[in-house]
Amino acid sequence: MRSFNDFLIFPPKMGNEWLQAAPSSTLTLYVRRTPVAFRRTHGDIQIANMINEKPGKGDLTRFLDAWSACSADSESENRLRFYFENILNPRLAQFLVGRGYKLSQGSRIDIAPCFIWE
Numbered sequence: 001m002r003s004f005n006d007f008l009i010f011p012p013k014m015g016n017e018w019l020q021a022a023p024s025s026t027l028t029l030y031v032r033r034t035p036v037a038f039r040r041t042h043g044d045i046q047i048a049n050m051i052n053e054k055p056g057k058g059d060l061t062r063f064l065d066a067w068s069a070c071s072a073d074s075e076s077e078n079r080l081r082f083y084f085e086n087i088l089n090p091r092l093a094q095f096l097v098g099r100g101y102k103l104s105q106g107s108r109i110d111i112a113p114c115f116i117w118e
Contacts, residue, residue: 004067007031016048022066027052027059034083043083043116064099068117086112 001020011033021027030049052059067080083104087093093113101115 001028004029004031004063021059021063025059025063026054026057027063029063039081043081045080046083046085048085060095081117084115086114088112 001018003023004019004021007017007019016030016032018028018030021029028051029047032046032048034044034046050060064082068082084092084096084101087096093109093115096115101117103109104114104116107114
């Protein structure tokens with residue numbers, strides 16, 4: 001399985017793919033490159049699904065710290081705005097809100113909410 005870094009350097013033809021968050025991570029992500037026309041509302045990368053063999057071990061935190069616009073080092077040119085789709089796990093929703101993610105426009109907190117970094 002390719003890494004997220006490889007996805008950015010060598011984009012897939014279809015624009016979406018299952019990826020390993022980092023070489024030593026148990027977190028795998030199904031991501032989509034957002035078409036340019038929708039980046040204002042849907043971020044740079046859409047995270048449509050996640051599987052973590054060992055949740056609660058900090059894999060998502062490390063991934064976001066390394067890549068996202070919401071990290072402390074947001075001046076880096078590598079920072080991306082992520083859009084998390086249809087969050088069904090209340091603990092994950094709380095985690096994202098705690099990191100400063102907002103409910104996306106048109107999304108409802110009670111029905112599979114979506115979150116974006118603004």
